[in-house]
Amino acid sequence: MKILFIILVLTQGLFANGSIGGFDLMQLAPIAVVFVIFYFLIMRPQQKKAQAHQAMIKELRKGDRVITAGGILGTVDKVINDSEISLEIAEGIKVRAIKSTVNNVVAKTQPANEPSKQIKNDSEKTPPTTAAAHKKIPTKGPAVKLATKKPTPKSKSE
Numbered sequence: 001m002k003i004l005f006i007i008l009v010l011t012q013g014l015f016a017n018g019s020i021g022g023f024d025l026m027q028l029a030p031i032a033v034v035f036v037i038f039y040f041l042i043m044r045p046q047q048k049k050a051q052a053h054q055a056m057i058k059e060l061r062k063g064d065r066v067i068t069a070g071g072i073l074g075t076v077d078k079v080i081n082d083s084e085i086s087l088e089i090a091e092g093i094k095v096r097a098i099k100s101t102v103n104n105v106v107a108k109t110q111p112a113n114e115p116s117k118q119i120k121n122d123s124e125k126t127p128p129t130t131a132a133a134h135k136k137i138p139t140k141g142p143a144v145k146l147a148t149k150k151p152t153p154k155s156k157s158e
Contacts, residue, residue, distance in 0.1 A: 006030065057099045060085060068088035069101040 060066070064076045066087070073089035077094050085102075089093050 006034070013139055015043065056105060057102060059108075060099060061104070061109060064105055065107040066102045067106060068106045069103050072097075073106070 045051070060076055060079060062076055062078060065073070066076060067073050068087070072087070072089055072095075074084050074089040074097075077088040078086040080086055080096065083099055085097055086094050087097050101146055
């Protein structure tokens with residue numbers, strides 16, 4: 001409604017003298033400003049959002065947890081082709097979905113060729129070689145006797 005009012009005011013200014021002659025370039029400046037504001041406030045953010053969505057869809061892979069436009073939460077079971085994926089929505093229940101209906105990726109899986117980004121401590125870098133390194137097994141004392149003693153089955157008379 002405001003745009004219609006602005007156009008009406010501008011056209012009245014064009015024909016104020018009763019003639020079409022005397023066109024001034026400054027009369028188009030307000031319309032140009034409106035279009036620039038329209039571009040930066042509405043069109044540009046929508047284009048960026050669409051590009052981000054396209055990039056997210058291209059990066060979908062097996063194991064990603066996603067939410068579709070219909071509100072279905074599932075795990076990508078298989079990327080069928082450029083436009084379709086197979087979603088596992090429950091254990092053993094798979095559905096085919098169009099990639100563009102994926103609204104959000106809840107959890108990403110790590111690609112097989114990328115190393116894990118976890119920071120390891122010095123103690124974690126050298127794995128223990130025996131089970132004794134994980135558990136402290138006593139070699140002397142009463143604990144050894146308790147561990148080696150086998151329980152005897154109780155008879156029915158006891």
